[in-house]
Amino acid sequence: MPKRYEQVANYIGDQINSGLLKAGERIFSVRQCARELGVSISTVIRGYELLQDRMLIESRPHSGFYVRQQLKLPQTPETSSPQQCPVTVNMGQLAIEILQNMRNQNLIQLAVALPKIDVPAIAQLNRITAKIAREQSHTNQVITTDNLADYDSPLGNKTLRRKIAQRLLNGGVNVHPDEIVITSGCQEALVLSLNAVTKAGDTVAVESPSYYGMLQAIEALGLKALEIPTDAKTGISLSALELAIREWSISACVLAPNYSNPLGSKMPNHRKKKLVTMLETAEIALIEDDINAELTYDQQRPTAIKSYDQSGNVLLCSSLSKTLSPGLRVGWVVPGRWLERVQHLKFCNSGANATITTLTAVRYLATGTYDRHLRKMRQYYKQKRDYFLQLAAQYFPQDIRITHPQGGFILWIRLPQGVDSIRLYHRAMKENIAIAPGILFSTGQQYHQFIRINYGQESRQNLEKATILLGRLMRKLTP
Ligand SMILES: Cc1ncc(COP(=O)(O)O)c(C=O)c1O
Structure with missing residues (x-):
């Protein structure tokens, strides 16, 4: 339910968007609007501030509020058309x-x-971290699950895994906490996943353009990247991917179906579903980068590709880096049928996760303020x-x-x-x-x-x- 001031902004905004109020036209004064809508002056002021933020109205000194001239926005770029053959990455x-x-x-x-x-979220994280450190200095216990000086467990903190499993339900993903491995950010989750499903020299299909950290990982692991045409709105081209699968031997496909980086594309659900079937049939592992899904402008985060996965062929990778704090380095992977392999690789890669930031994330998520x-x-x-x-x-x-x-x-x-x-x-x-x-x-x-x-x-x-x-x-x- 929108707040009162948002209702005021929506009421005026709808009139502007539908053309009832035209560019350059004067809108109600704050007083008139308060009277008309039966709300307080301060509610209207906040509502008008919001409309200014939305670039719908402007204030003119000593004159009042006017509908802004709306500029014609530039068009979206065309679907990409990369050179389609596997290449070694170097940049x-x-x-x-x-x-x-x-x-x-x-x-x-x-x-x-x-x-x-x-800022309030950062302040809250700082308070939680300080509190954990203070509590530890008063405890004589040597081994507890929450001991800062201890190694975290191989899969990662159990409470954190439970919280992540709960949140994944919003994306349609129903997994047990023991099917999740905590990682140092999404980058480690992606690298572990790539490592689990490929060997040096293999080819990985990627969106074009795609996140450069992923391309760097492909390079570092001695893999080849095969760029697939991608649309700025609907994501990777399924027909181009299908052709590529016929032509090349591909071991994995990595993509971010929800607000990819850099295109910001979001795949419609029917295409996510089709992709899962296509890759499952071709025995190509699907690595899903879910890092931006919670930053939707809708009310609900979009469905994850993993939600359509019946066979464990999808490895879902994500972290708290874009939504809460990149410095925490708290990420995770749901590796499907590669669980044991990823768990082993995680141990080889970094042993375990840093305990202090893990505990901070656990306590923060328990406050209920994340949503x-x-x-x-x-x-x-x-x-x-x-x-x-x-x-x-x-x-x-x-x-x-x-x-x-x-x-x-x-x-x-x-x-x-x-x-x-x-x-x-x-x-x-x-x-x-x-x-x-x-x-x-x-x-x-x-x-x-x-x-x-x-x-x-x-x-x-x-x-x-x-x-x-x-x-x-x-x-x-x-x-
Ligand atoms: C699409 C995408 N995936 C993964 C990462 C890496 O995330 P993290 O900082 O959690 O390792 C980033 C960071 O910029 C990103 O943009």
Whole structure:
């Protein structure tokens, strides 16, 4: 049930969206609106603030509130058409340079997929961590399940696994806590999964473009990546994948069906189901990256591919990194029929997980505030997306194309014809703006004309400053 001020915003917003209120038209004064809707002045003020955040109205000094001119948003990029043959990945240096700049305070940071975590949630995590440490200094027990100085159990903390199993029910996944392995973030979950289902030299089918951490892992494990055309709205092309399966010997397929990185695509459920059957029949393991699913702009997280898995062929990987804290390094994998193998690899890889952050996550999830926190983050990112799209429509050249994701905090932009993203990256860095060049998200050179933007991290002022500058640079670099 929306709050009163949200109802006010929706009431006016609906009139604007349906064309009843036109651009440039004056809307009710705060007082009139309060009288008309029978709510308090402060409720209307909050409602109008929300409408300003949604870029639907603007305040004019000494004059009142007016419907904003809505800009025509740029179109979504076409379905990708990568070169379709397995290739060795090699692009580590640029990725490392970008990651090293993650903490550079002088930069407007649009490059790294860092979430913007709400301050109260961070404060709560800090309090929980401090409390755990204080409790431990008062205890004389040597071995308890919650002992900070102890190794965590091989599968990972049982209470945490139970909490994760409960949350996975929202994605339609019904697993026992003992079918979950806790990992150090989603990255380790992906690497363990890849390692479990492939051997060096094997080919892995991936979305194109796809998350560069995954491509790096493919490279590090001596595997080959086979990029499959992918649509910015509906995800990987099933017909292209089917053809690739006929032509090549593929061991695994990795994808993020819910708000992929960088496209933000979301596969419709019937396609998820078809994919599960297709890969099961072809005996190709399916590694599902579920990391962004909880950042949906809808009320409910979307269905996980794993929910259609009857045979254990799907390995679901995720973490709390995008929703709560990347620093916790709390992730998990539901490895299906590869459970024992993944468990063994986890032990070989890192022995066990850090106890302090595991316990912090357990206690945080037990507070019952996670869902409220997620609702806030979803709304925050949605508003930021709308804001950024309006900025892009205003300041970027007309012929760019841009994705309109329904979850997460990342956009994929096709630059004007002839503009090279590496040149744009270097020129933007000189202006202290960090962007991620498209070539990072592919094994080949086909995304030279693309960039990825994180719109969640920076303030509105910084986003506006950055879009003005990037727009100018794009025009300068256009041949
Ligand atoms: C799509 C995707 N998968 C996995 C990861 C790795 O997540 P974690 O920080 O939990 O290891 C990231 C991080 O950026 C990501 O964007």
